[in-house]
Amino acid sequence: MSTDEDLYRTMRLIRRFEERAIELVHSGEIVGGIHPYIGQEAIAAGVCAALRDDDVITSTHRGHGHVLAKGSDPVRMLAELTGRSTGLNKGRGGSMHAADFSKGIYGANGIVGAGGAIATGAAWAAVKEGSDRVAVSFFGDGAVNQGVLLETFNLAALWRLPVLFVCENNGYATTLTIEQGVAGSITARAAAFGMPAVTVDGADARAVRDAAAEAVARGRAGGGPSFLECTAYRFDAHHTWEHKARVRYRADEEVAAGRSRDPLDVQGARLPEGARAAIDAEVEAVLTEAVAFALDSPAPDPAGALDHLYATGLRGRNGIGLFEGVR
Amino acid sequence: MARLSYLKALQRALADEMARDERVCVLGEDIGVGVNNVTTGLLAKHGPQRVVDTPLSEQAFTSFATGAALAGLRPVIEFQIPSLLFLVFEQIANQAHKFSLMTGGQAKVPVTYFVPGSGSRSGWAGQHSDHPYGLFAHVGVKTVVPATPEDAYGLFLTAIRDDDPVVLFAPAGSLGVRADVDMDALGPVPLGVGRVHREGADVTVVAVGHLVQAALDVAEQLSDQISVEVFDPRTLYPFDWAGLAASVNKTGRLVVVDDSNRMCGIGAEILAVAAEEMRLAVPPRRVTRPDGAVLPFARELDLAVQPQRDQLLTAVQEVYKSSR
Numbered sequence: 001m002s003t004d005e006d007l008y009r010t011m012r013l014i015r016r017f018e019e020r021a022i023e024l025v026h027s028g029e030i031v032g033g034i035h036p037y038i039g040q041e042a043i044a045a046g047v048c049a050a051l052r053d054d055d056v057i058t059s060t061h062r063g064h065g066h067v068l069a070k071g072s073d074p075v076r077m078l079a080e081l082t083g084r085s086t087g088l089n090k091g092r093g094g095s096m097h098a099a100d101f102s103k104g105i106y107g108a109n110g111i112v113g114a115g116g117a118i119a120t121g122a123a124w125a126a127v128k129e130g131s132d133r134v135a136v137s138f139f140g141d142g143a144v145n146q147g148v149l150l151e152t153f154n155l156a157a158l159w160r161l162p163v164l165f166v167c168e169n170n171g172y173a174t175t176l177t178i179e180q181g182v183a184g185s186i187t188a189r190a191a192a193f194g195m196p197a198v199t200v201d202g203a204d205a206r207a208v209r210d211a212a213a214e215a216v217a218r219g220r221a222g223g224g225p226s227f228l229e230c231t232a233y234r235f236d237a238h239h240t241w242e243h244k245a246r247v248r249y250r251a252d253e254e255v256a257a258g259r260s261r262d263p264l265d266v267q268g269a270r271l272p273e274g275a276r277a278a279i280d281a282e283v284e285a286v287l288t289e290a291v292a293f294a295l296d297s298p299a300p301d302p303a304g305a306l307d308h309l310y311a312t313g314l315r316g317r318n319g320i321g322l323f324e325g326v327r
Numbered sequence: 328m329a330r331l332s333y334l335k336a337l338q339r340a341l342a343d344e345m346a347r348d349e350r351v352c353v354l355g356e357d358i359g360v361g362v363n364n365v366t367t368g369l370l371a372k373h374g375p376q377r378v379v380d381t382p383l384s385e386q387a388f389t390s391f392a393t394g395a396a397l398a399g400l401r402p403v404i405e406f407q408i409p410s411l412l413f414l415v416f417e418q419i420a421n422q423a424h425k426f427s428l429m430t431g432g433q434a435k436v437p438v439t440y441f442v443p444g445s446g447s448r449s450g451w452a453g454q455h456s457d458h459p460y461g462l463f464a465h466v467g468v469k470t471v472v473p474a475t476p477e478d479a480y481g482l483f484l485t486a487i488r489d490d491d492p493v494v495l496f497a498p499a500g501s502l503g504v505r506a507d508v509d510m511d512a513l514g515p516v517p518l519g520v521g522r523v524h525r526e527g528a529d530v531t532v533v534a535v536g537h538l539v540q541a542a543l544d545v546a547e548q549l550s551d552q553i554s555v556e557v558f559d560p561r562t563l564y565p566f567d568w569a570g571l572a573a574s575v576n577k578t579g580r581l582v583v584v585d586d587s588n589r590m591c592g593i594g595a596e597i598l599a600v601a602a603e604e605m606r607l608a609v610p611p612r613r614v615t616r617p618d619g620a621v622l623p624f625a626r627e628l629d630l631a632v633q634p635q636r637d638q639l640l641t642a643v644q645e646v647y648k649s650s651r
Contacts, residue, residue: 106394118391118397125394125400155391
């Protein structure tokens with residue numbers, strides 16, 4: 001079981017990764033922007049602390065935290081965000097599609113709720129091969145209104161598959177509040193399919209870890225799917241683009257109140273004297289290396305723009321005459 | 328030689344692949360009892376862990392198959408009607424197809440999406456009668472439309488063995504086709520290789536799926552006046568452009584017959600490539616459903632929308648007579 005230091009280290013890594021990434025968005029090194037995870041770090045850290053390397057996760061647009069907590073190399077992750085060929089996805093995925101199959105990370109996903117069925121299929125494959133691997137699907141509160149996710153709850157519960165659905169309820173689906181978007185309660189929707197569904201404080205990494213560990217153990221033992229709603233507050237914008245768009249949908253008082261309970265402080269307070277500063281310094285060194293690596297890495301060769309389009313290596317036409325000498 | 332029906336060929340292909348490779352499993356609605364007769368007997372033989380009767384949850388089970396494929400299985404999904412592919416376009420075009428590139432080659436998604444009964448089935452009306460293969464070719468999903476029993480067998484085998492997502496459309500109009508085949512010679516047919524069913528010197532007719540038989544009839548009917556070559560692409564993506572060029576560069580004349588909508592259809596693409604890259608002596612023609620068509624219910628109306636043999640015959644005659 002992960003220690004308080006482990007949990008804090010993961011959360012600090014996610015926090016600083018995000019802060020450095022936002023700087024790189026503002027300096028133009030990260031094109032397209034990111035969906036910051038700041039404020040939700042305890043959820044990724046807590047859930048992934050309950051997982052093994054061979055367990056599978058699917059993630060969301062706001063996926064950096066999940067990918068890092070599951071064990072991906074932050075250096076190659078940052079290189080991916082800057083679109084370098086040294087990145088996790090060789091610069092083909094970027095922030096919204098970061099994936100690392102060596103760590104069971106089937107990727108962040110640009111479509112809300114799309115990862116649920118994919119994770120559930122992976123859980124089925126695990127059962128078929130006789131392993132006790134589990135799969136976790138992370139999604140936001142907006143995703144609970146997606147039909148495919150509700151269909152997936154049915155399949156997972158019906159077939160008692162070892163999948164954990166983790167809803168990160170940060171109160172907003174982009175700018176739509178949960179009150180405007182969700183009828184009834186989120187956990188009641190999951191419970192209606194016959195799976196255990198609980199709500200935990202998503203700012204408390206220990207609480208998340210313990211709830212996830214119980215659900216994961218149930219899944220490994222053949223007890224079927226579970227649902228975990230983690231309440232959280234998104235400290236920053238939905239997307240870095242918001243700063244330019246200047247959209248206003250949260251009162252300053254609300255944001256200040258939300259930020260006042262920082263999950264890093266909650267967890268940091270549990271560390272012995274001096275441990276927090278030591279971990280912070282350790283993480284800082286990693287991020288310094290990551291930024292340098294990302295900026296020093298070569299951009300991909302445009303000639304390879306469609307490399308990997310097919311697993312079989314199929315090449316389509318390029319939009320120019322194929323048969324030389326005909327014209 | 329033995330008599331083999333197209334439907335039986337599909338059934339045999341799936342059964343053979345499931346017996347050959349433990350990783351192959353089949354999912355879909357009503358497949359336990361084998362409503363479409365393709366999965367008949369498989370549940371009894373392989374059990375419910377490999378022959379999975381799914382709830383009516385097309386979007387979920389389509390991406391479920393993606394997850395299973397990413398984890399090492401080779402799922403085949405049977406869709407009871409072609410229009411369900413509209414419902415799962417996100418799961419195929421935007422998820423399964425994009426995984427390989429977006430992950431920088433880390434992932435492969437060997438799922439086969441299989442529609443045993445595409446296009447008009449007489450009286451199944453607007454939402455059961457589409458032939459949406461052009462959509463998949465457009466987004467670059469491997470798209471297969473076999474026309475004969477041996478190709479149905481061989482292309483289904485290849486689709487299941489392929490490491491990328493593949494959609495296989497079995498036209499309703501082909502299911503009853505029978506042919507004398509050498510069973511021992513049945514085997515995989517590569518994607519992207521067309522087939523000349525009948526050689527000719529004057530006009531190339533490209534026919535898709537069940538329209539191959541119509542094209543062969545027309546070729547025979549015109550045989551004393553016009554020498555028609557019938558080219559069956561077999562796979563629409565990847566398309567055998569070199570094979571088509573060999574035919575068109577010989578005949579100089581091209582007609583495409585395709586039972587899907589005209590605007591942005593596969594017929595339009597074939598004409599465009601031929602115009603750009605091949606030696607056409609005269610302007611090409613295509614015989615298709617109308618722009619944006621929805622198949623009406625009444626038999627007379629249904630037939631009025633589908634490409635007909637006499638339309639193809641007229642098109643071939645007109646192309647043959649025309650000159651620059």
